[in-house]
Amino acid sequence: MALIVQKYGGTSVGSVERIQSVSERIISTQQQGHDVVVAVSAMAGETNRLMNLANQMSEVPEPRELDMLLSAGEQVSIALLALSLNQKGIKAISLTADQAGIYTNNRFNDATIEHIETDLITQWVDKGYIVIVAGFQGRDKNGNITTLGRGGSDTTAVALAAALNADECQIFTDVDGVYSSDPRFVPNTRRLKEISFSDMHLLAKSGAKVLQEHSVAHAWNSSVTLRVLSSFDDGEGTLICEQPVEGKGVIGLALKQDLLLIECNGFLEEELTELRKQYRVLIERCDCFQIVVPKAAFLQLKLAFSTKIRNISSLSILTLVGDKVEGMADSACNQLMANCVDIYQHSIEPKSLSVIVNQADLERAADILHKTFVITEQSQDNNLMIAVS
Amino acid sequence: MALIVQKYGGTSVGSVERIQSVSERIISTQQQGHDVVVAVSAMAGETNRLMNLANQMSEVPEPRELDMLLSAGEQVSIALLALSLNQKGIKAISLTADQAGIYTNNRFNDATIEHIETDLITQWVDKGYIVIVAGFQGRDKNGNITTLGRGGSDTTAVALAAALNADECQIFTDVDGVYSSDPRFVPNTRRLKEISFSDMHLLAKSGAKVLQEHSVAHAWNSSVTLRVLSSFDDGEGTLICEQPVEGKGVIGLALKQDLLLIECNGFLEEELTELRKQYRVLIERCDCFQIVVPKAAFLQLKLAFSTKIRNISSLSILTLVGDKVEGMADSACNQLMANCVDIYQHSIEPKSLSVIVNQADLERAADILHKTFVITEQSQDNNLMIAVS
Structure with a gap:
């Protein structure tokens, strides 16, 4: 019991x-x-x-x-x-x-x-x-x-x-578990049977909506075994725990949408300091200060700063999460550029690699990164075949 | 303040x-x-x-x-x-x-x-x-x-x-106050400027919906001065207090609708005792036991007693409230019968006189009782004219 x-x-x-x-x-x-x-x-x-x-x-x-x-x-x-x-x-x-x-x-x-x-x-x-x-x-x-x-x-x-x-x-x-990416935008995603707290936390932080970031952090801190299940189907779902048996390699691609690239002009230094704290800076030159903000935050900024800010374009961030993903930055960027996806910025953190692209390129970029780097059943089968052959 | x-x-x-x-x-x-x-x-x-x-x-x-x-x-x-x-x-x-x-x-x-x-x-x-x-x-x-x-x-x-x-x-x-009767059913009702707690309590208990019975009793017990006002118009509304300046004579006619006359057959004596406690008994003979119940209660009785109860007709109760109304029973019943309104029962309590009639006769009976007994502006004017002449 x-x-x-x-x-x-x-x-x-x-x-x-x-x-x-x-x-x-x-x-x-x-x-x-x-x-x-x-x-x-x-x-x-x-x-x-x-x-x-x-x-x-x-x-x-x-x-x-x-x-x-x-x-x-x-x-x-x-x-x-x-x-x-x-x-x-x-x-x-x-x-x-x-x-x-x-x-x-x-x-x-x-x-x-x-x-x-x-x-x-x-x-x-x-x-x-x-x-x-x-x-x-x-x-x-x-x-x-x-x-x-x-x-x-x-x-x-x-x-x-x-x-x-x-x-x-x-x-x-x-949904019936945590997937390797958002199935609504990316083909051939697979349900993860298990995932570690740290990977799940990175995915949630990077835009995966299946679990709220804070709740994963809380579960991790308290060592509460989590399981994501569907309320509409039966199934074992996805287990989120400290030491999953599977889950090596690049395990997922998180998508964050509804971001805007904003150009700021005529700001005071203390205002810029505040913006730097809250948002990701893309360009910072004396004549040009550009940041990435969620659409929701833009309205408030517009109220506060009126004509001093200007919306340039809609962006998305794609984040690969998993082991050794830090070393894949060049390869990922090359793959995207070879497929005519412009990259605004890429950034590396432990176990995560993010690229910022135009919102319009989101699905194409996601498909490329997912099929190239994330372990899918397809690639698992391939690995198996290679191992067997 | x-x-x-x-x-x-x-x-x-x-x-x-x-x-x-x-x-x-x-x-x-x-x-x-x-x-x-x-x-x-x-x-x-x-x-x-x-x-x-x-x-x-x-x-x-x-x-x-x-x-x-x-x-x-x-x-x-x-x-x-x-x-x-x-x-x-x-x-x-x-x-x-x-x-x-x-x-x-x-x-x-x-x-x-x-x-x-x-x-x-x-x-x-x-x-x-x-x-x-x-x-x-x-x-x-x-x-x-x-x-x-x-x-x-x-x-x-x-x-x-x-x-x-x-x-x-x-x-x-x-509504903008307490009226001498329900204006939706009775012509020439008038708004009362003041009414005593005891009269208001009798009206509420007898079916007037403008104030809940318990709240009037509570105000009365606690000597809380009440005022009924409209949230849609300005106006002084109706003051409910211990000693109103006006409010002598018959001040109102309350209507209680959605009642059913129920005939009970084959009930055990303890069941009848229970019914007597809860409902008004109209006829009680060895071959016929009839009670008046609210429509809502009928469903529950039907669930409990099934074919042992039978709905005979829809009834309404009209209650005159005010000074010396107890002495008006004969006159009221005669007036109603002269106008072809059948009376199932009348009952007298201090400051209140109730008659039970067919639901179909409600509006006619209400009009007769209201215009004959309740002080309206019309009758006040008449009194004034008599006093002046």
Whole structure:
């Protein structure tokens, strides 16, 4: 008998029918003899609906009140999931993050979990209940509701697993595991059976959306075994752990889109220092200062600096992650250039190699890098054939 | 400088525009030099939407989880109202009932407020904030979220006014005061400028929907001066107080609809005893036991007793409220019968006279009773003319 923490994202609980199906999955886990604690996101679309209401009130909503608003989304989904389980004769109780004792700092809209007082959760688990906790949210020490920022339900699940000393933290989502790249843009990607915390962290940091960066870091620090699974299919998913058996070589290609190349003119030195801290600088000459910023941040910069900034083009960053990828920079850049992909910049960090290209070249560049450098089933088969021959 | 508690119902906060307009009304109260604490319902339609989701999970949703679900509705409206006020440069903070210290018993779906720990509200008021509290909800001593039942936001407002020792509790709704009868069904009704707690309580208990019965009782017990006002128009509304200056004679006619006349056959004696306790008995003979039940209760009875109960007809109850109305029973019944309205039963209590008629006769009966017995502006003018002549 193990204690399993499961997390279900917004798509997984996006309708009454899907919530019913999630409850079947939970019951099946319980029937295998496990205790189950569940972290749940708001129903798909709900956070956006609430955000839209907030924006009708204010372009930049007051952070505390925005968290009060958004946290209502998970309150709905946890209650519905508990009702569904109750209806099937299963003992289940829903808890807001406040009730569940999830304490955060008071950085509204982007709070960090500081500790979890697990007494109440443990009491209900000991009574044989499925405990359903609102993801994405917490409370500060003054009792204000906070949220962890988008994707924060992953972090809730990992923090619960760590605090409860759970045997596994299962992240149920709309894909059946972590892939070698984003299948929506890159052909012939493969599901990874296992991946190390460090590689997963690099992928998430570089744009892979399957797991939130902070949640991977938290799991890594707390040695919480993570598994990414599909809530729509059965399957073993992807195990994220300290020492995976497989996972040598270049294991993945992460894509980061919706970036803009911005030229700054007439800035004060202290303003430039601030920009350097926050954003990647591409060109820095006395007559030209160019940085790469997310589209979302551009609007705020535009409000602050008006005509002093200018949008030049849309960019994407592609990041190869894995062993010895640092030595592949020349080869990667040559391959891209040979295929007429302009490279704005490349950069190397331990186990990662990034290139910045035009957004328009994203799919072509991704295809080239993935098929050339990332271990696919194809290349594994090839290796096998070579080994055999 | 006074402390005013205001309550805004679901229609008053039913859209972004209406919330904006409510915030203007609050600001105007503050600008008159008052401190303002506000209790808010869920946006119109939201509680029904959530209830509908719950019913898709379960025909009889588990009460604790239903309260977890429904209470999300007010959390949205309080946050949006706070955002609207913040955007207009006004200091405002929203509090869930839990945060506001509203303690109830643990009768989920129909909880009673036991006490309010007002420290946090008072702290924010003292700092010059508009404090916006979620209506309709509370917390039990174990930290579970409870709800007060439909219309409970009125009760929240009254309880807050009592606990904070407020100077006035203003109930903003979609009509501009308490009327002598329901203007949707009865011609020539008039708005009452004042009404006593006891008369208002009788009207609410007898079906007048403008104020919830419990909230009137609570205000009466706590001597909280109530005022019913329109959130759409300006006007002085109706003052509900201990000793109104006007309000002698028959002041109103309350209507209670959606009742069914049910015949019960083959019931056990203890079952009949139970029915007698809960419902009004019309006929009780060895061969015939007829009771009056609300439509909503009929479904449950049908589930429990199946073919042992039978729906005979749809009924309404009309109740005249006011001084010396007890002596008008004969006259009222004669008037109705002279106009071909069948009377199933009439009953007299201190300051109230009720008649049960067919639902189909409701409007005709109401018109007759209202114009004959209730003081209208017409009859006031007549009295005046008589006095003058």
